[in-house]
Amino acid sequence: MDTHQEYYVPQQSHWPIVAAFGIFLTLGGLGMTLSDMQQQKDMGFSLGVFLLGAVVMAYMFAGWFGNVIRESHDGLYSDQLSGSFRRGMGWFIFSEVMFFAAFFGVLFYVRVLSIPWLGGEGDKGISHMLWPDFVAQWPLLLNPDPEHFKAPDGIIDPWHIPLLNTILLVASSFTLTFAHNALKVGNRAKVKLFMVITLALGFTFLGFQVFEYIEAYKHLNLTLETGVYASTFFLLTGFHGAHVTVGSIILLVIFVRVLKGHFSAENHFAFEAGSWYWHFVDVVWLCLFLLVYVF
Amino acid sequence: MTTQVADVEHGHENGHGPATGITRWLFTTNHKDIGTMYLIFSLVMLFIGGSMAFVIRAELFQPGLQLVEPAFFNQMITMHGLIMVFGAVMPAFVGLANWMIPMMIGAPDMALPRLNNLSFWILPFAFTMMMSTLFMDGGGPNFGWTFYAPLSTTYAPPSTTFFILAIHMMGASSIMGAINVVVTIVNMRAPGMTYMKMPMFCWTWLITAFLLIAVMPVLAGVVTMMLMDIHFGTSFFDAGGGGDPVLFQHVFWFFGHPEVYIMILPSFGVVSEVIPTFARKKLFGYHSMVYAIVAIAVLSFVVWAHHMFTVGMPLAGEIFFMYTTMLIAVPTGVKIFNWVSTMFRGSMTFETPMLYAIAFVILFTIGGLSGIMLALAPVDFVYHDTYFVVAHFHYVLVPGAIFGIFAAVYYWLPKWSGKMYDESLAKFHFWVSFIGLNLTFFPMHFVGLAGMPRRIPDYPLQFADFNMIVSIGAFMFGTSQLIFVYVLIKTLRSGEKAPQRPWEGAEGLEWTVPSPAPYHTFATPPKVD
Numbered sequence: 001m002d003t004h005q006e007y008y009v010p011q012q013s014h015w016p017i018v019a020a021f022g023i024f025l026t027l028g029g030l031g032m033t034l035s036d037m038q039q040q041k042d043m044g045f046s047l048g049v050f051l052l053g054a055v056v057m058a059y060m061f062a063g064w065f066g067n068v069i070r071e072s073h074d075g076l077y078s079d080q081l082s083g084s085f086r087r088g089m090g091w092f093i094f095s096e097v098m099f100f101a102a103f104f105g106v107l108f109y110v111r112v113l114s115i116p117w118l119g120g121e122g123d124k125g126i127s128h129m130l131w132p133d134f135v136a137q138w139p140l141l142l143n144p145d146p147e148h149f150k151a152p153d154g155i156i157d158p159w160h161i162p163l164l165n166t167i168l169l170v171a172s173s174f175t176l177t178f179a180h181n182a183l184k185v186g187n188r189a190k191v192k193l194f195m196v197i198t199l200a201l202g203f204t205f206l207g208f209q210v211f212e213y214i215e216a217y218k219h220l221n222l223t224l225e226t227g228v229y230a231s232t233f234f235l236l237t238g239f240h241g242a243h244v245t246v247g248s249i250i251l252l253v254i255f256v257r258v259l260k261g262h263f264s265a266e267n268h269f270a271f272e273a274g275s276w277y278w279h280f281v282d283v284v285w286l287c288l289f290l291l292v293y294v295f
Numbered sequence: 296m297t298t299q300v301a302d303v304e305h306g307h308e309n310g311h312g313p314a315t316g317i318t319r320w321l322f323t324t325n326h327k328d329i330g331t332m333y334l335i336f337s338l339v340m341l342f343i344g345g346s347m348a349f350v351i352r353a354e355l356f357q358p359g360l361q362l363v364e365p366a367f368f369n370q371m372i373t374m375h376g377l378i379m380v381f382g383a384v385m386p387a388f389v390g391l392a393n394w395m396i397p398m399m400i401g402a403p404d405m406a407l408p409r410l411n412n413l414s415f416w417i418l419p420f421a422f423t424m425m426m427s428t429l430f431m432d433g434g435g436p437n438f439g440w441t442f443y444a445p446l447s448t449t450y451a452p453p454s455t456t457f458f459i460l461a462i463h464m465m466g467a468s469s470i471m472g473a474i475n476v477v478v479t480i481v482n483m484r485a486p487g488m489t490y491m492k493m494p495m496f497c498w499t500w501l502i503t504a505f506l507l508i509a510v511m512p513v514l515a516g517v518v519t520m521m522l523m524d525i526h527f528g529t530s531f532f533d534a535g536g537g538g539d540p541v542l543f544q545h546v547f548w549f550f551g552h553p554e555v556y557i558m559i560l561p562s563f564g565v566v567s568e569v570i571p572t573f574a575r576k577k578l579f580g581y582h583s584m585v586y587a588i589v590a591i592a593v594l595s596f597v598v599w600a601h602h603m604f605t606v607g608m609p610l611a612g613e614i615f616f617m618y619t620t621m622l623i624a625v626p627t628g629v630k631i632f633n634w635v636s637t638m639f640r641g642s643m644t645f646e647t648p649m650l651y652a653i654a655f656v657i658l659f660t661i662g663g664l665s666g667i668m669l670a671l672a673p674v675d676f677v678y679h680d681t682y683f684v685v686a687h688f689h690y691v692l693v694p695g696a697i698f699g700i701f702a703a704v705y706y707w708l709p710k711w712s713g714k715m716y717d718e719s720l721a722k723f724h725f726w727v728s729f730i731g732l733n734l735t736f737f738p739m740h741f742v743g744l745a746g747m748p749r750r751i752p753d754y755p756l757q758f759a760d761f762n763m764i765v766s767i768g769a770f771m772f773g774t775s776q777l778i779f780v781y782v783l784i785k786t787l788r789s790g791e792k793a794p795q796r797p798w799e800g801a802e803g804l805e806w807t808v809p810s811p812a813p814y815h816t817f818a819t820p821p822k823v824d
Contacts, residue, residue, distance in 0.1 A: 099513070
C-alpha cells in the first residue's frame with residue numbers, strides 16, 4: 001500500500017436506492033403472482049408489478065455498472081479500490097458456494113439418512129411403519145406415499161446430454177482462459193474469437209438443459225411434483241442453470257465491451273470477475289454431474 | 296467528469312461535505328450517515344418489536360384468554376422474534392460497524408460505499424413487506440421465528456410467501472453488508488495497523504461478517520425450499536414424497552446457530568473496548584481473546600443440532616452435538632476470565648458504558664450457564680420448549696446483545712455527536728433497565744423448570760404469580776427505553792460539548808480525531824506505531 005496515496009471516496013449515487021426499490025418491486029410482484037396462482041385469481045396486475053421491477057433492475061444494473069465503468073476509464077480508481085473490488089467479488093462467490101453447499105447438504109441428508117430411515121434402516125427405522133410398503137432406493141422410483149406423490153417413470157441418463165454438457169462447460173472454461181491469456185498479451189482478435197466460442201458453448205449448454213427439462217417433463221414424468229428425487233434434481237440443476245444464464249449475460253456484456261475496445265492488458269478486472277464466476281459455475285456443474293446424475 | 300477528478304486531487308475541501316436535504320440520506324455513500332440510518336432504523340424496530348412483546352406479556356399477565364385471540368398471539372410471538380433478530384439487533388450492529396470500523400482502522404470510509412448504502416436501503420423495504428403480512432388474509436406468520444416445516448409450509452397462512460421473500464431481502468442486505476465489512480478490514484487498514492494490533496471490536500466484526508457470508512445463503516436456501524414446497528409441489532419437507540420435515544430443522548439451524556453468535560460477537564467486541572477504558576488497564580490477554588473468537592466461530596458450525604435434541608436423532612448425533620456444544624463453553628470462559636482479569640486491580644470508574652459492560656459480563660454469564668444446562672442432551676428433554684429456554688436466550692440477547700449496543704452508544708455517542716450525554720439520566724436508564732430485565736427474565740427460569748411451555752397464550756394457575764411478576768418487569772423494561780430516547784434527544788439538543796477524548800483511559804484511532812468526527816475521518820492514512 002502506498003502510504004502517500006490519498007483515499008478515493010466515490011460520489012453520492014442514486015443507484016442504490018433505485019436498486020432497493022427495484023428489488024422490492026420484483027420480489028413483491030413475484031409474491032403477488034405466486035399468491036394469485038395459489039388462489040387461482042387473475043394474475044395480470046401482479047405479473048405487471050414483477051415485470052416493472054425487472055425493468056427497474058435492468059435499468060439499475062446498466063446505470064450503476066455504466067457509472068463504475070466511466071469512473072474507471074477516467075482513472076479515478078486507485079489500486080486500493082481495485083483490491084476492494086477483487087476481495088468483494090471473491091467473498092460474493094464464497095457466499096454462492098455456501099448457497100449451493102446447502103442444497104448439496106440436502107441431497108446428502110435425503111439419500112444417506114432420511115430415505116434409508118423411511119425404508120426401515122437404523123436408529124430411526126421406526127418411521128418405516130408410516131408406509132410399510134416402501135422400499136428405500138435411489139433414484140427414488142417409488143415414493144413412500146404414491147397416492148399423493150406419483151413417482152417418475154425414469155431418470156435422465158447421465159451418459160447422453162449431461163455428459164455432453166459436461167464436455168461443453170469444461171471446454172468453455174478453457175476457452176475463457178485462452179481469451180483471458182490473449183487479453184493479457186494484448187491480442188484482441190484472439191480475445192474476440194475465444195469469447196465467441198465461450199459464449200457459444202455456454203448458450204448451447206443452456207439449450208441442452210432446456211431440452212433435457214422438456215424431455216423429463218414429457219417422457220419421463222420427472223416433474224417437480226414427483227417426490228424428493230425430482231425435487232433435489234430440479235433444485236440443483238435449476239439453480240445451476242440460473243447461474244449459467246447470469247454468467248452468460250455477464251460474459252455477453254464483457255464481449256460487447258471487448259468489441260467497444262474496453263479493457264487493457266493490465267486493467268481488466270470486470271473480465272476477471274466474470275471469468276471467476278464462470279469457473280465457479282463450472283466447478284458446481286462438475287459436482288452436480290457426479291452427485292446428481294452419475295452416482 | 297473533470298470536476299470529479301478535481302475533487303479527488305484537492306482532497307476533501309470541495310464537494311465532499313454532507314449534501315443537504317433528503318438526498319443526503321437517500322444517495323449517501325458516507326459510512327457515518329449510513330451508520331446513523333442503521334442505528335435509527337434499529338431503534339424504531341426495537342420499539343415495534345417491543346410493543347409486540349407488550350401484547351404478549353399483557354395477555355400472559357393473568358391465566359386465561361383476555362386480550363387477544365390465540366391465532367393473533369402466535370403472530371405476535373413470531374413477529375416479535377423476527378423483528379428483534381433481523382430488525383433490531385443485526386442492523387444495530389451493522390450501524391456500529393459502519394460508524395466505528397473505518398475510524399478504528401484509519402480508513403476514510405467503508406471499502407464499497409455505494410453497496411453499503413444499498414445494504415441499508417433494502418431493509419426498510421424488506422420490513423415493510425414483512426410487516427404487511429399482518430394485515431393480509433389469514434394473518435401474518437404464526438409459526439414462531441424458527442418457522443419449522445410443516446407448520447410453515449403445509450399449514451401456513453397464505454402470507455408466508457411474502458414472509459419468505461422478505462427474508463430473502465434481509466439476507467441479501469446482510470450478505471452485502473458483511474462483504475463490505477470483511478473487505479474494509481482486510482483491505483483498508485492504515486499502514487502499521489496489523490491484524491494483531493486491530494481493536495477487538497474490529498476483530499469480532501471480522502469474524503461476525505465471515506459467519507454472515509457463510510450462513511445467510513443457507514437461510515436463503517432453506518426459505519427457497521419452503522417456497523417450492525408451498526407453490527410448486529416439491530417434497531423437501533414432506534415424508535410422503537421421500538423428504539423429511541426434520542431436514543428443515545437441520546438446514547435452518549445450520550444457519551440459526553452461527554446466527555446466534557452473529558448476534559453476540561460484536562457485543563463481545565464492544566465490551567472488550569469499554570472495560571479496558573474504564574478499568575484504565577490494557578485488555579488482559581488480547582491474543583487469547585482473538586483466538587477465543589475464532590474458536591467460537593469455528594465451533595458454531597458443528598453444534599446446530601443441539602436445538603433439536605428431542606426431534607428424534609440417532610444417538611450418535613445426540614452425543615456428538617452435546618459434546619461440541621459444551622466445548623464452546625471453553626473459549627467463552629476464556630473471554631469472561633479475561634474481562635474480569637482486565638478489571639482486576641484496575642482503577643475503575645463506573646460511567647454508564649462501564650455499567651452496561653459489567654452488567655453484560657455478569658448477566659451474559661448467567662445466560663451462558665443456562666446454555667450449558669440446555670446443552671446436556673438427557674436433561675434437555677425436560678427443558679425443551681419450556682420457558683427455561685425463553686429465559687436462556689433472552690439472557691444472552693437482552694443483557695448480551697442489547698446491553699452491548701447500549702454500552703457502545705453511550706461510549707461513542709460523544710464521538711458521533713460531539714456532545715456529552717446526561718450522565719445521571721443515563722445511569723437512571725441503566726438501573727431501571729437492569730432491574731426491569733431481571734424481573735422479566737429471571738422468573739422465567741422458575742416457571743420453565745416447573746414445566747410451563749413456551750409459545751402459549753394461556754397457562755395453568757400454578758404459574759400465575761411468577762407470570763405477573765414477569766409482565767410487570769417487562770412493562771418496566773420496555774417503558775424504560777423511553778428514557779433512552781429522551782437521553783439521546785437531550786444530548787443532541789443541549790448536551791455539553793465533548794472533548795476529543797471524553798474518556799480518560801480510552802485508546803484507539805477514533806479518539807485521535809475531533810468530536811464530532813469529521814465527515815470523512817481520514818483523508819490520508821494515519822500512521823500507526
